Amino acid sequence: MALLPVALIATDRAVAQGKAKKEAVQYQDTPKNGQKCIDCVLFEPPEACKVVEGKIAPEGWCSLFAPKPS
Template structure:
């Protein structure tokens, strides 16, 4: 495989992961159950200025509407959606 094909494959795979994360979040909401932190790549530190406390799904002081378990206000996951 040449380098150009590898980049395309990598980008397509990344897009698939993001789409899967969005699909998992929508499914969790529809079924009123929470998803595992690993499924949304949760981390307990911010990413590019995005953090749980600025997300529409965050429930103070340390919970999330769609992600299971204790959530750090400074954390981040792939289901991040900024508050308007």
């Protein structure tokens, strides 16, 4: 029996249950190192995210930040 990394199992559960909880992705309402939700490919204006639950601030940040292509 193969063991899966805990992160992989947690990710699969988050996907199966819907969007990730803010705490799980270290979400904050302020930018981090110049990165902010409004510049992320996952951000859905005006205040949502494709993968994180709840109201998302355009100036916020989380560990899933993926910059929009230039």
